[in-house]
Amino acid sequence: MSKYTLMLREDGQTFTKFSPAEMQAIIARYGAWRDELQRNGKFAGGHKLRDGQGRIMRRNGAKIVVTDGPFAEGKEVIGGLFVIEAGSYDEAVSIANSCPHLEFGSIEVREVEVTPRP
Amino acid sequence: MTDLNFQRVSSQIVATLTRILGAQHLALAEEAAQDALVKALQLWPHEGVPDNPTAWLIQVARNRALDRLRRDQRSEPLDEVVAERLTHAVTPELPPLRHETPPPEDDELAMMFLVCHPTLSREARVALTLKIVCGFGVGEIARAFMSTEDAIAQRLVRAKRQLRDADVAFELTGADYPARLDSVLDVLYLLFNEGYAAHTGDDLVRAELCREALRLGELLAAAGPKICAERAPAVHALLALMYLQAARLPARVGDDEGQVLLRLAEQDRTRWDQPAIARGLQHLDAASAGDTLTVYHLEAGIAAGHAVAARYDDTDWANIVDLYDALIAIKPTPIVALNRAIAVSRLRGPRAGLAAVDAIAGDPLLARYYLLHATIGDLALECGDRERAADSFTAALACECTQPERRFLERRLAALP
Numbered sequence: 191m192s193k194y195t196l197m198l199r200e201d202g203q204t205f206t207k208f209s210p211a212e213m214q215a216i217i218a219r220y221g222a223w224r225d226e227l228q229r230n231g232k233f234a235g236g237h238k239l240r241d242g243q244g245r246i247m248r249r250n251g252a253k254i255v256v257t258d259g260p261f262a263e264g265k266e267v268i269g270g271l272f273v274i275e276a277g278s279y280d281e282a283v284s285i286a287n288s289c290p291h292l293e294f295g296s297i298e299v300r301e302v303e304v305t306p307r308p
Numbered sequence: 309m310t311d312l313n314f315q316r317v318s319s320q321i322v323a324t325l326t327r328i329l330g331a332q333h334l335a336l337a338e339e340a341a342q343d344a345l346v347k348a349l350q351l352w353p354h355e356g357v358p359d360n361p362t363a364w365l366i367q368v369a370r371n372r373a374l375d376r377l378r379r380d381q382r383s384e385p386l387d388e389v390v391a392e393r394l395t396h397a398v399t400p401e402l403p404p405l406r407h408e409t410p411p412p413e414d415d416e417l418a419m420m421f422l423v424c425h426p427t428l429s430r431e432a433r434v435a436l437t438l439k440i441v442c443g444f445g446v447g448e449i450a451r452a453f454m455s456t457e458d459a460i461a462q463r464l465v466r467a468k469r470q471l472r473d474a475d476v477a478f479e480l481t482g483a484d485y486p487a488r489l490d491s492v493l494d495v496l497y498l499l500f501n502e503g504y505a506a507h508t509g510d511d512l513v514r515a516e517l518c519r520e521a522l523r524l525g526e527l528l529a530a531a532g533p534k535i536c537a538e539r540a541p542a543v544h545a546l547l548a549l550m551y552l553q554a555a556r557l558p559a560r561v562g563d564d565e566g567q568v569l570l571r572l573a574e575q576d577r578t579r580w581d582q583p584a585i586a587r588g589l590q591h592l593d594a595a596s597a598g599d600t601l602t603v604y605h606l607e608a609g610i611a612a613g614h615a616v617a618a619r620y621d622d623t624d625w626a627n628i629v630d631l632y633d634a635l636i637a638i639k640p641t642p643i644v645a646l647n648r649a650i651a652v653s654r655l656r657g658p659r660a661g662l663a664a665v666d667a668i669a670g671d672p673l674l675a676r677y678y679l680l681h682a683t684i685g686d687l688a689l690e691c692g693d694r695e696r697a698a699d700s701f702t703a704a705l706a707c708e709c710t711q712p713e714r715r716f717l718e719r720r721l722a723a724l725p
Contacts, residue, residue, distance in 0.1 A: 205349050206342070209445020213349045214314035220353030236354040270354055290353075 191275045193234055193302040194282040199266040200295030202241050219290040227274060232285065234273040241269065266295055273302075312361050314345060315443035321369045322440055323415035328393045329373065331422060331476045335468060336376055338440070344369035370394045416441060417531055418480060420524060423467075424491040427474045432467035433495050439464055442499075442520045452502055452513045486537045492528070493546050493604070496521045500550045504557070518554055525550060529591070544595035545604035551588030552611035555581040561712055569712040573620045585615045606635040625655035642671040650683055658690035678707035682717060689724070698724055 208216065227233035246257045260267045272289070276282035279301065286297045318341045325337035344365045358364040374394045377386055423436035438444040438452070450460045480488075503517025525547045528535060536543050559579035560570055592608050609631045617623040632648035645668045653661020665684055674680045685700030701721040705714065 205346050208349070209448050210314035210318040210345055210443045211448070212445060213345050214312070217349055217352050217357070221357065224353065224356075238351050238354040241350075269350070272354070 191277055192304075194274050194276050194279075195300050195302060196272040196274060196282075196286050196289065196291075197268050197298040197300065198270045198272070198291050198295060199298065200269045200291070201266050202261070202269070204294045216290065223289055227285065232275045234275050236270065236272040238270040239268060268298075269295070312357075317362050317365050318342075318345060318443040319416060319419070319441055321366055322443075323419040324366070325369065325373055325394075326419065326422075327415050329377075329390060332472055334440075334471060336373060340369045340373035340376065343372040347372075413527055413530075416524075417527060417535060420492055420528075421480050421485060421488050422476060423471075424488045424495060425471060425474065425476055426488070426491070427470055428467055430494070430498075432463060432470070433491065434498055435460060435463050436467050436471075437495050437499070438520075441524065442516075444516075448513050448516075452517055485535045486539055489536060489539050489542070493542060496525055496528075497546060497550070497604075500553075504553055518550070518557075522547070522550055522554065529594075538598065539600070541595045541598050541600040542602045542604060544591040544597075545602055545608050548588045548591035548595055549604050549608035549611055551584045551591060552608060552615050555584035555588065555615060557581070569710075569716040571716075572614060577618065577620075580615070588612065588615065601634075603635065603639050606631050606638075610635070623654065625651055629655050642668055642674045643677075645671075646674060646677075646680060646683065653687055653690075658687045662687040662691060676707050678704040678709040678713060678717065680704075681707065682720065685720065694724060 205213070205216075224233060224236075242261060244259055244261075246259050248255050248257075274282065274285055276285060279299070282299050282301070286292075286299050289297060291297055321341040321344065322334075322337045325340055326334050329337055347368050348361070348365060352358075371394075374391060377384075377391065377394075419441050420437065423440055424433050428436070435449060438449045439446070444452075446457050446460050446464070449455075450457045453460070499517050500521035503514040503519075503521065525543065529540070529543050529547060533540060556572075556575065558581055559575040559577065588608070589612060592612055595605055595608065610628055613624055613628045613631065628651045629648070632644065632651050636644050636648055646665065649661055649664035649668065652664045662684070665680070665687065668674060669680060669684070681700045681704035685697045685704065688694075688696035688700060698721065701717055701724075705717050705721070709717070
């Protein structure tokens with residue numbers, strides 16, 4: 191078993207267009223997806239990242255330049271992430287494939303690499 | 309999470325915030341409610357649903373409203389009293405602070421009367437009721453009324469601007485309630501009919517319309533004399549009418565070969581919703597207190613006449629024709645006249661019915677109505693005039709009608725001897 195992160199990309203306006211009933215239904219689907227993973231011991235955490243804030247830091251010669259961003263003005267940014275347990279990339283992709291988020295944005299699946307133990 | 313209902317919470321938040329902020333801030337109240345729901349949508353998938361989701365949503369909405377007011381301080385100074393009220397964390401577990409937190413139902417009721425403001429058109433009242441009191445989205449309203457999202461959004465914006473320009477107060481005076489009650493009832497019946505009518509459209513949304521009309525009607529009836537004064541019988545009459553009609557919904561569409569609309573005579577009465585009939589008759593009883601007689605009373609009486617007949621042949625047609633005669637005196641519309649003619653045909657025979665239909669067939673409103681031609685077809689057939697029946701069913705099919713109605717007509721045409 192390895193850990194995989196599912197980085198959830200979306201544009202910030204994605205969720206604002208739904209009606210209250212639709213929003214409740216979407217939350218229920220995320221909840222069901224999560225519950226299913228938890229039952230199978232495949233869920234390892236998740237975080238929502240705060241929208242509209244963030245700093246990007248870069249070295250420019252001798253000094254560090256800090257800029258605001260990224261902002262989700264029309265383009266996708268990482269809005270949150272889930273961490274799951276999976277036996278292979280195929281399994282991780284299949285879990286991500288069942289995640290409701292794919293209807294609202296894209297998911298980047300990456301394996302967490304750990305130092306191999308001898 | 310089972311009794312959590314975003315639609316309901318959303319309308320409660322809007323109503324409560326509008327009371328605290330004043331009706332001129334209706335748009336802000338709506339934005340804050342929307343912000344809270346979006347926040348839940350973004351956070352709950354990651355963090356799970358909080359222990360008391362309703363209180364969580366209300367609190368987030370209050371904070372958002374305060375944030376937005378603070379942000380707008382330059383154009384409009386922050387009212388400290390309002391800020392103080394918003395800051396007060398009020399969760400449903402805590403005993404309400406009496407001076408500032410009436411039960412949420414009171415806010416909802418006030419909202420119903422607020423959006424039935426006399427400066428607004430009927431269409432605007434209906435759209436605002438769905439959006440603000442029922443918590444529907446723009447898309448759902450558009451689907452319910454077979455309109456476009458743009459058209460509904462524009463209608464809502466216009467209506468809210470009118471409310472703002474009219475400088476409407478949220479706190480209605482005692483006189484506003486009885487003065488606007490008829491308009492509120494009219495809106496509820498319209499919602500119900502839109503849901504009940506066998507139009508094409510989104511079935512889920514339509515069922516929701518009927519449920520909401522009944523829920524809000526019950527809310528009104530429960531508020532009793534405080535709101536309705538001597539008009540309470542009209543509220544009960546409307547509820548009776550809606551329950552008695554809703555009771556027939558399960559039997560109205562046949563499920564044998566696709567969706568076929570079934571007439572009263574053909575419906576399997578064991579499928580009628582008996583608890584709904586009982587509730588309807590109970591309201592009809594309450595409606596007869598006092599000497600108020602409204603259209604709702606008569607229409608509910610007719611619906612009750614059908615509801616209590618165990619079989620179609622048991623119907624007390626003399627009673628129903630009497631009720632139609634009384635109804636047509638205060639609501640002389642072609643549709644009422646057509647329904648009366650059908651009742652007359654059951655009481656006095658197809659020839660008398662046909663004569664009554666022929667007397668109104670020239671009405672331009674009826675000429676394009678499929679049910680006029682279908683009725684003529686049925687009665688002509690009963691009189692043995694096969695040719696006229698065939699012509700009439702063909703004419704009915706040329707009118708605008710829904711798929712279940714169309715299948716019903718095609719079936720009638722095919723079954724001709």
